[in-house]
Amino acid sequence: MTADGYSPTSTPAETGSWQAPVADGHLDSTMSVPGSKSLTNRELVLAALADGPSRLRAPLHSDDSARMIDALRALGVGVETEPGDSPFGDDLVVTPRWPLSAGGVVDCGQAGTVMRFVTPLAGFTAGEITVTAHESALHRPMGAMIKALRDVGVDIDDGGRWSLPFSVRGHGHVRGGEITIDASASSQFVSGLLLAAPRFDVGLHLVHAGERLPSIPHIDMTVEALAHRGVHVERPSVGEWIVPAGPIRGKDISVEPDLSNAAPFLAAAMVAGGQVTVQGWPPHSTQPGAMLSDILSVMGGRVSRRGGALTVAAGAGIHGVELDLSAAGELAPTIFGLAAFADSESVLHGIGHIRGHETDRIAALIGELRALGGEAHELADGIRIVPRPLHGGTWRAHHDHRMATTGALIGLAVPGVVVDDIGTTAKTLPQFPQLWQAMIDGDDVSASLAS
Numbered sequence: 001m002t003a004d005g006y007s008p009t010s011t012p013a014e015t016g017s018w019q020a021p022v023a024d025g026h027l028d029s030t031m032s033v034p035g036s037k038s039l040t041n042r043e044l045v046l047a048a049l050a051d052g053p054s055r056l057r058a059p060l061h062s063d064d065s066a067r068m069i070d071a072l073r074a075l076g077v078g079v080e081t082e083p084g085d086s087p088f089g090d091d092l093v094v095t096p097r098w099p100l101s102a103g104g105v106v107d108c109g110q111a112g113t114v115m116r117f118v119t120p121l122a123g124f125t126a127g128e129i130t131v132t133a134h135e136s137a138l139h140r141p142m143g144a145m146i147k148a149l150r151d152v153g154v155d156i157d158d159g160g161r162w163s164l165p166f167s168v169r170g171h172g173h174v175r176g177g178e179i180t181i182d183a184s185a186s187s188q189f190v191s192g193l194l195l196a197a198p199r200f201d202v203g204l205h206l207v208h209a210g211e212r213l214p215s216i217p218h219i220d221m222t223v224e225a226l227a228h229r230g231v232h233v234e235r236p237s238v239g240e241w242i243v244p245a246g247p248i249r250g251k252d253i254s255v256e257p258d259l260s261n262a263a264p265f266l267a268a269a270m271v272a273g274g275q276v277t278v279q280g281w282p283p284h285s286t287q288p289g290a291m292l293s294d295i296l297s298v299m300g301g302r303v304s305r306r307g308g309a310l311t312v313a314a315g316a317g318i319h320g321v322e323l324d325l326s327a328a329g330e331l332a333p334t335i336f337g338l339a340a341f342a343d344s345e346s347v348l349h350g351i352g353h354i355r356g357h358e359t360d361r362i363a364a365l366i367g368e369l370r371a372l373g374g375e376a377h378e379l380a381d382g383i384r385i386v387p388r389p390l391h392g393g394t395w396r397a398h399h400d401h402r403m404a405t406t407g408a409l410i411g412l413a414v415p416g417v418v419v420d421d422i423g424t425t426a427k428t429l430p431q432f433p434q435l436w437q438a439m440i441d442g443d444d445v446s447a448s449l450a451s
Contacts, residue, residue: 014422014423014433014434015421015422015423015426016421016422016423017418017419017420017421017422018408018418018419018421018422018433019411019417019418020395020407020408020410020411020412020417020418020419021411021412021436021437021440022411022412022413022414022415023268023271023272023273023412023413023440025272025273025274026272026273026274026275026314027268027269027272027273027274027275027276027439027440027442028274028275028442029265029274029275029276029277029438029439029440029442030276030277030279030309031265031276031277031278031279031435031438031439032087032088032257032278032279032280033257033258033261033262033265033278033429033435034058034060034061034062034086034088034089034257034258034261034429034431035058035059035060035086035088035255035256035257035258036060036255036256036257036258036259036260036287037060037062037064037065037113037258037261037428038113038218038221038258038287039221039225039255039256039287040056040059040060040065040068040255041064041065041068041111041113041114041117042113042117042191042195042221042222042225043056043059043225043253043255044056044059044065044068044069044072044079044092044094045068045072045117045118045121045195045196046195046225046226046229046248047094047096047250047253048072048075048077048094048096048121049096049121049195049196049198049199049248050094050096050229050247050248050249050250050251051096051247051248051249051250052096052249052250053093053094053095053096053250054093054094054250054251054252054253055082055091055092055093055094055252055253056091056092056093056094056252056253056255057084057085057086057091057252057253057254057255058084058085058086058088058091058254058255059086059089059091059092059255060088060255060258060428061088061089061090061430062426062427062428062429062430063109063110063111063426063427063428063430064109064110064111064113064114064427064428067107067108067109067111067114068111068113068114068117068118069092070106070107071106071107071108071114071118072094072118074101074104074105074106074129075097075100075101075104075106075118075121075122075124075125075129076097076100076101077094077095077096077097077100078093078094078095078096078097079092079093079094079095080092080093080095081093088431094250096250098124099124099125099126099172100121100122100124100125100170101125101127102125102126102127102128102129102170103127103128103129104129104130105129105130105131105132106118106119106122106129106130106131106132107132107133107134108131108132108133108134108137108164109133109134109137110133110134110136110137110358110399110427111137111427112137112140112186112188112357113188115131115133115137115140115142115145115164115188116142116145116186116188116189116191116192117188117191117192117195117196118131119131119142119145119149119156119168119192120149120154120174120192120193120195120196121196122154122168122170123149123152123153123154123155123168123170123171123173123174123196124170124172124173124174124196124199125168125170125172126170126171126172127169127170128167128168128169128170129167129168129170130165130166130167130168131164131165131166131167131168132164132165133164133165136358136359136399137164137358138163138164138165139163139356140163140164140356140357141163141185141186141356142158142162142163142164142166143162143163144181144182144183144185144186144189145189145192145193146158146162146166147162147181148179148181148189148193149168149193151177151179152174152175152176152177152179152193152200152204153171153174153175153176153177154168154170154174155168155169155170155171156168156169157169173201174196174199174200174201175200175201175202176197176200176201176202176203176204176245177200177202177204177205178204178205178206178207179204179205179206179207180206180207180208180209181193181206181207181208181209181210182208182209182210183208183210183213184210184211184212184213184214184353185353185356186214186215186353186356187213187214187215187216187218187219188218190206190208190213190219190222190241191218191219191221191222193206194206194219194222194223194226194233194241194243195222195225195226197243197245198226198231198243198244198245198246198247198248199245199248200243200245201245202245203242203243203244203245203246204241204242204243205240205241205242205243206240206241206242206243207239207240208239208240209239212326212350212353213239214326214327214329214350214351214353215288215326215327215328215329215330215353216326216327217286217287217288217290217291217327217328218286218288220286221286221287223235223241224286226243226248228251228253229248229249229250229251230246230247230248230249231243231244231246231248232244256280256282256285256287257278257279257280257281257282258287258289258428258429259281259282259285259287259288259289259290259292260287260288260289260328260330260331261289261428261429262278262281262289262292262310263289263292263331263334263405264334264337264405264406264408264409264436265278265435265436265439266278266292266296266301266310266312267296267312267334267335267337267338267409268409268412268439269301269312269313269314270296270299270300270301270312270314270315270318270338271318271337271338271341271409271410271412271413272314272412272413272440273314274313274314275311275312275313275314276311276312276439277309277310277311278309278310278311279308279309280308280309281305281308281309281310283308288327288328288329288330288331289328289330289331291327291328291331292310292331293305293310295321295323295328295331295335296312296338298319298321298323299318299319299321299335299338299339299342300314300315300316300317300318300319301313301314301315302314302315317342317343318338318339318341318342318343319342319343319344320339320342320343320344320345320346320385320387321339321342321346321347322346322347322349323335323346323347323348323349324349324350325348325349325350325351325382326349326350326351327350329350329351329353329354329357330354330402332348332351332354332361332365332383333361333365333402333403333405333406334402334405334406334409335348336348336365336369336376336383336385336406337406337409337410338409339385339387340369340374340376340385340387340390340410341387341413342385342387343387344387345384345385345386345387346384346385347379347382347383347384347385348382348383348385349379349381349382350381350382351381351382351383352380352381352382357400357402358398358399358400358401358402358403358427359398359399359400359403361400361402361403362378362382362383363378364396364398364400364403365383365403365406366378366383367396368395368396368403368406368407369385369390369410371393371394371395372390372391372392372393372395372410372414372417373388373389373390373391374386374387374388374390375387375388390410390414391414391416392414392415392416392417392418393416393417393418394418394420395407395410395411395417395418395419395420396420396421397419397420397421397422397424399421399424400424401424401425401426401427401428401429403424404419404421404422404424404425404432405425405429405432407419408422408432408436412440
């Protein structure tokens with residue numbers, strides 16, 4: 001399929017109000033999930049900056065990846081689809097263009113990776129680029145990125161707001177050099193700078209000076225992705241990175257399944273009973289979702305691996321826990337949903353930064369659980385969950401895909417839960433409703449999703 005025929009998903013995503021199905025028996029499901037959003041969007045950026053074409057095998061096709069593709073095309077990069085082996089959509093072939101084109105508009109939608117990864121690239125154009133986002137995402141933190149890019153020589157006019165929308169006037173190159181950044185609000189600030197750094201005139205020496213650095217596995221993912229393309233990132237100390245100026249290799253990359261998107265499916269086995277197996281689980285991964293095997297085990301699940309698959313089976317119950325999720329804040333909504341059914345209180349901390357995600361996830365999770373009769377309390381850096389009997393009602397998604405999947409998880413054991421907009425799952429998993437129902441039914445529908 002040609003570039004102008006690109007579609008973000010291989011199957012129509014459901015939208016609107018959705019009655020969460022209740023499991024009427026133990027689960028017994030083996031399934032696959034599409035490619036990692038975090039890896040797909042990192043590899044798209046690196047492919048756009050590479051010294052030759054690249055092919056991404058089994059990438060994610062979702063709203064977020066579609067936004068990234070549209071953004072790169074606005075900069076003149078060629079992105080086309082070609083048939084591949086994934087049941088979730090075609091491969092992507094990326095042809096770099098240098099210098100990048102100016103004069104376009106980058107609409108980030110709700111994609112934080114597009115906001116933080118593409119803005120540095122706009123500095124490589126010889127003209128002006130406008131960067132904007134969906135109105136529900138204009139609140140997302142961008143001030144640290146704006147300051148950092150100005151420090152390396154990029155001209156940004158944000159009207160004094162330190163947020164989207166803004167315009168970037170490129171000069172065909174970016175100076176680079178040594179800068180300090182406070183990435184406490186998002187590790188994506190670090191990743192976005194590291195991805196572009198090899199193309200800076202003198203490379204980049206980046207130092208983080210904030211109180212905390214969330215989602216470190218995502219930075220490790222960025223460093224590893226650069227290494228696969230021939231860029232060695234030095235790490236002299238914690239919170240410090242040195243990237244030399246030099247080429248980024250074009251190459252074929254196979255994208256891992258999205259382990260965080262697998263989280264609600266694996267957790268479902270502990271809520272409904274039975275077992276769920278996710279195929280294609282990598283032996284090593286920098287994705288935060290790789291922590292699920294340990295987390296679900298601590299919470300009472302029986303976790304096993306065999307033949308490249310991860311299986312979670314229900315144990316004697318769901319246990320209350322105290323967890324530091326600073327490295328895996330994106331798992332917090334799923335763990336929150338599990339904790340609502342636990343045998344004791346749970347405390348999730350290290351997640352203050354998720355207030356700045358698609359919605360204030362701490363406030364949203366607490367509010368929606370209370371609406372169903374549950375009890376949860378906001379902490380300075382997390383949430384305390386007190387299990388209570390739950391009843392049906394509306395679970396609002398708040399324009400947030402992980403809020404929607406948490407509502408589905410709770411609805412698995414609570415009759416009458418209605419997610420007000422299941423379409424928000426299209427951000428990273430358009431096939432979620434079909435996969436969720438197939439898991440409950442014990443069917444394997446992944447092979448037919450692309451038909």
